[in-house]
Amino acid sequence: MPDGNFVANLARHIGQTVTIFTTSGGESGRGFTGVLVSVNRDFVRLIDRIGPAPGCALGNCCDQHLGRGNLEGQGGTLPSGISCNANNGLGAVVDIPVNRIAAFVHNSVGSGW
Numbered sequence: 001m002p003d004g005n006f007v008a009n010l011a012r013h014i015g016q017t018v019t020i021f022t023t024s025g026g027e028s029g030r031g032f033t034g035v036l037v038s039v040n041r042d043f044v045r046l047i048d049r050i051g052p053a054p055g056c057a058l059g060n061c062c063d064q065h066l067g068r069g070n071l072e073g074q075g076g077t078l079p080s081g082i083s084c085n086a087n088n089g090l091g092a093v094v095d096i097p098v099n100r101i102a103a104f105v106h107n108s109v110g111s112g113w
Helices: 006-011 026-030 060-066
Strands: 017-022 032-039 043-049 092-097 101-105
Touching (some): 006 101, 017 026, 017 043, 032 092
Antiparallel strands (some): 017 032, 017 101, 032 043, 043 092
């Protein structure tokens, strides 16, 4: 690293897709790939999977999926656990302690190396 500071090097890659391998075993030791969104001296944060946009912003998506009339107009609410985008899954965020990073993999194009 040109400046010799690992955390500063990580921060240079905010907004890029990276893979971070950790010193733990099992699935987490295989690495996490995602968009690096923040870095501080203790943790890095990756967005591992982007969640869907809100599907009920105007109310019509949920009405169609539930097979009911306009819930808002009838004073109704969505039953617990029902989402217009239930098949799209939720987003995922990974916080990794800096002192548990075994390897940091990034694209060499545009990285300044």
